Each structure stands twice: as C-alpha cells, then as structure tokens.
Amino acid sequence: METDIEKMPAEPEQEKPAAKKKPRKRRPKKPAVKAEAAVNAETAEEKQAAEETEKPEPKKREPKPVIIPEGFRDMDISEDVLRAIGRMGFEQPTEIQKKTIPLMMGGSDIIGIAPTGTGKTLAFGIPMLEYMDMKETELQELVLAPTRELAMQIGEELQKLAYYIKGLRIAVLYGGQPIKRQMEQLGKHPQIVVATPGRMLDHLERRNVSVRSVHTLVLDEADEMLNMGFVKDVCKIIDQTPPNRQFVMFSATTSQDVMTISWKYQYEPVQVTVEAVDENKPQITQYVIPSERQEKQERLTYLLDANVYERVMIFTDTKLMAHRVNAALQKGGFDSEELHGDIPQKKRSEIMRRYKHGKFPILVCTDVAARGIDVDDVEAVINYDLPNENEYYLHRIGRTGRAHKHGVAFTLMTYSESVRMDAILKYMKSEPTPLYFDDTGILRYEDGSAFFENI
Ligand code: ADP
Numbered sequence: 008m009e010t011d012i013e014k015m016p017a018e019p020e021q022e023k024p025a026a027k028k029k030p031r032k033r034r035p036k037k038p039a040v041k042a043e044a045a046v047n048a049e050t051a052e053e054k055q056a057a058e059e060t061e062k063p064e065p066k067k068r069e070p071k072p073v074i075i076p077e078g079f080r081d082m083d084i085s086e087d088v089l090r091a092i093g094r095m096g097f098e099q100p101t102e103i104q105k106k107t108i109p110l111m112m113g114g115s116d117i118i119g120i121a122p123t124g125t126g127k128t129l130a131f132g133i134p135m136l137e138y139m140d141m142k143e144t145e146l147q148e149l150v151l152a153p154t155r156e157l158a159m160q161i162g163e164e165l166q167k168l169a170y171y172i173k174g175l176r177i178a179v180l181y182g183g184q185p186i187k188r189q190m191e192q193l194g195k196h197p198q199i200v201v202a203t204p205g206r207m208l209d210h211l212e213r214r215n216v217s218v219r220s221v222h223t224l225v226l227d228e229a230d231e232m233l234n235m236g237f238v239k240d241v242c243k244i245i246d247q248t249p250p251n252r253q254f255v256m257f258s259a260t261t262s263q264d265v266m267t268i269s270w271k272y273q274y275e276p277v278q279v280t281v282e283a284v285d286e287n288k289p290q291i292t293q294y295v296i297p298s299e300r301q302e303k304q305e306r307l308t309y310l311l312d313a314n315v316y317e318r319v320m321i322f323t324d325t326k327l328m329a330h331r332v333n334a335a336l337q338k339g340g341f342d343s344e345e346l347h348g349d350i351p352q353k354k355r356s357e358i359m360r361r362y363k364h365g366k367f368p369i370l371v372c373t374d375v376a377a378r379g380i381d382v383d384d385v386e387a388v389i390n391y392d393l394p395n396e397n398e399y400y401l402h403r404i405g406r407t408g409r410a411h412k413h414g415v416a417f418t419l420m421t422y423s424e425s426v427r428m429d430a431i432l433k434y435m436k437s438e439p440t441p442l443y444f445d446d447t448g449i450l451r452y453e454d455g456s457a458f459f460e461n462i
C-alpha cells in the first residue's frame with residue numbers, strides 16, 4: 008500500500024504539461040488526379056458522375072492504377088497516403104485504426120491498448136505522415152520501439168506508406184549498427200526517426216540529433232519497452248521533447264509503468280481499447296502435447312516431418328536452448344535458422360529478411376528477438392518451452408493466424424510445466440485441444456484419431 012501511495016502524484020495539477028497543444032503543420036494537400044470534367048463539375052453528384060465516366064487521358068508510362076481504399080476515405084487522409092494504403096492492398100481500416108486515426112489527427116494524446124496483429128503500426132503511421140512540415144529541417148516525429156527488429160519493421164511500414172510522398176526521410180536507429188552509418192542518415196535531416204531507446208539516447212547525448220522540435224512522439228509496444236528496463240532512457244528522451252508535443256502510446260497491456268509514464272507525460276490522454284474478439288482475434292487453433300523434456304526434440308521433429316506447414320516459428324525460453332534446438336534440427340537435415348540476442352545484429356537482420364521472404368521455412372527464436380515481428384503466413388508456432396510471462400504466450404502464438412488466415416500453435420509441455428500452462432490459459436481465457444503421442448509414437452487426438460493423415 009505504502010508504495011502505491013508513494014507513486015501517487017503530490018500535486019498532480021501543477022505538474023501536468025501545458026494545456027495548449029503545439030500547432031502542427033499539415034503537409035500541403037496534393038490535388039487528386041482527376042478528369043477535367045470532374046474538376047469543373049459543380050455539384051457532388053456531377054463530380055462523381057464525371058469521375059466515373061471520364062478517365063484521364065492515358066499517358067505514356069502510366070503508373071499502375073492504384074485502387075483507393077474506400078474504407079479509409081472518410082478519415083481526412085491525403086490522397087497520396089490513401090493511394091499508398093491501396094498499394095499495400097488494404098481495403099478497410101482495422102478496429103484500432105478506425106478508433107485512433109481520427110483521434111490522433113485531432114491532436115489527442117492516446118493510450119492505445121490492442122492485441123498484437125491488429126494493425127497498430129498504421130494506426131499511428133497514417134496520422135504521422137499527415138502532419139509534416141516538409142520545409143522543416145529538424146526532426147519532427149519520433150517513434151520508440153523496444154527492439155531493433157521492431158524498429159526496422161516500423162521503418163519499413165512507414166516507408167511503404169510514404170511511397171508517394173516526395174522528400175520524406177525516415178531514419179531507423181538501433182544498437183548493433185555502427186553509430187557512424189546512422190550519423191550519415193541523421194545528417195540528411197530526416198523528418199521521422201524510428202529508434203530503440205538506448206541508441207536514441209546515445210545519439211542525443213552525442214548531439215547527433217535533437218528532439219526539441221518534435222511534435223509527435225510515439226511509444227510502440229510500450230509495456231514491453233518499459234518492462235525491458237528502458238524506463239529511465241525513455242524518460243530522458245521524453246524530457247528533451249517539448250512539453251506540448253502530441254504523445255501517443257501503444258501497448259498490448261496497461262502495465263503500471265505504462266500508466267505512470269502516461270500520467271507523467273500525457274495531456275488528457277484518451278484510452279482506446281480493442282479487445283481480442285472474434286474478427287480481431289487471429290484464427291489460431293491451439294494444441295498442447297504432453298512430453299518429457301528429453302522427448303521434446305523428437306516430438307518437434309515429428310511435427311516438422313509431417314511437412315504440413317511451410318513456415319514455422321519455434322520458440323524457446325533461452326538463447327542457449329534456441330541454439331541447441333536449431334543445431335539439432337540442422338543436423339537432422341532441416342532448413343532452419345536461429346534468432347536470439349547472441350547472434351550479431353547484422354546477421355539477425357539478414358536472417359529476419361530471408362525468413363520474411365520465404366528463403367527458409369523454420370525459425371527458432373527467443374521471445375525478445377521475435378517480439379512484434381510481423382511475418383505473413385507463419386502457419387505454425389511451436390512452443391518448445393513455455394514462456395515465463397503469460398503475455399509472451401499470446402505474442403508467440405500471435406505470429407500465426409495473422410490477417411485473417413488460419414494458424415496453429417503447438418505447445419510441448421512437461422508435467423512440471425503444466426502448472427504454468429494453467430496460469431497461461433487462465434490469462435488467455437482459452438482452451439487448447441489436447442493431443443498425445445501413443446506408444447508407437449503417433450500423434451493423436453483424445454478420441455484416438457490420428458492428427459496428421461499422412462504419417
Ligand atoms: P500490431 O502492431 O498491432 O501487432 P501490425 O501493425 O504489425 O500489428 O499489423 C499486422 C499486420 O496486419 C501487418 O501485416 C499489416 O500490414 C496488416 N494490416 C495493417 N492494417 C491493415 C488493414 N487495414 N487491413 C489489412 N491488413 C492490415
């Protein structure tokens with residue numbers, strides 16, 4: 008209790024940031040490419056009719072037509088971002104996008120709570136691209152993310168969104184890459200930086216970049232970032248931003264640290280929550296398979312041998328175990344790679360890139376290395392060990408079943424792990440299907456029918 012009281016603000020009113028938001032400058036709107044008749048048309052109906060009937064004269068080297076996603080139309084998003092969304096193949100905003108984009112465009116501070124895979128990157132990425140002064144040379148928008156992989160992924164997603172915006176520069180800063188190369192990026196005066204907190208602070212301390220003109224600050228995977236011991240670094244960075252900047256946080260959960268940072272730095276934050284229900288909920292069938300510890304490698308091999316899943320992620324608890332499991336798989340002739348904190352950064356990026364592009368089918372990884380990673384089409388997740396934190400289980404299995412595809416998650420569980428599993432399932436509020444290996448080593452459902460038809 009005492010500690011709770013200590014955490015309470017002494018004089019909350021006085022410490023709150025200034026009420027007035029800094030005015031943000033919007034990118035000038037480019038006129039949409041329309042037929043002349045449409046531009047001259049008086050009424051909305053005429054306009055629509057003209058647009059539908061008259062197509063612009065076909066020019067030489069006409070760019071591939073991009074379908075403007077109608078679902079994003081009424082969100083005051085500029086034409087070039089809309090076209091980029093269309094180019095990415097999205098038609099409708101996800102629930103978190105529907106809820107947060109208008110709020111963020113309106114300048115609110117936000118805490119967005121949503122499960123993994125619900126499209127949070129675009130939820131903040133779209134408004135970020137709208138408010139940009141293309142003439143400004145100082146950094147305007149900063150996104151902090153917990154891991155290098157995640158920072159890179161956000162950078163890539165923003166690049167795709169900015170496909171039609173000329174002159175937008177995005178720098179991605181993370182540990183493990185030479186500072187010098189990143190200084191070159193910063194020397195080009197990016198409008199947007201995506202960074203891990205440690206490396207960002209490093210650059211700030213070396214005065215390679217300043218955040219004093221930042222008008223939009225985003226913390227992605229805030230719970231994870233603060234959990235990983237970045238609280239101090241994050242605060243030091245936020246302290247250097249202007250008090251009236253817009254501050255948006257995205258998180259899978261509302262942890263104590265998240266709420267503390269919110270109280271300290273956000274102005275009248277609006278909390279937006281998206282539950283993992285039905286249409287948002289990834290379609291994942293979960294299975295548990297009781298196994299002795301020494302049987303796990305063999306069980307794993309069985310699941311992979313079935314050759315049913317083209318892209319598989321295997322999770323272990325420790326780097327050492329990830330290495331061992333991968334070594335055993337490679338020895339057994341599987342095309343697999345390992346991803347964890349002991350692999351040098353350059354190699355990690357390379358492995359991630361190759362896995363994303365389907366160059367090899369099996370990735371063995373630890374939780375931190377895989378957090379937030381968005382790889383399409385992971386068909387199966389296998390929990391070699393149970394994670395220490397309940398939320399990790401959700402994040403692990405959230406690697407599959409993305410974008411409305413169906414995925415499966417297997418958990419190899421020793422007897423002693425079953426207590427942990429119970430706690431996880433209580434947290435997940437879900438019931439996995441139990442499977443078992445019979446005496447001849449065939450995987451079966453409880454009713455005795457074989458799990459894989461082909462073995
Ligand atoms: P989160 O950060 O919530 O875990 P991401 O932003 O990584 O989720 O998005 C998950 C996946 O969904 C990505 O592959 C992304 O490209 C895709 N996605 C994002 N927005 C949409 C949308 N409106 N429609 C369909 N897919 C989307």
Ligand code: MG
Pocket residue numbers: 127128227228379
């Ligand atoms: Mg994300």
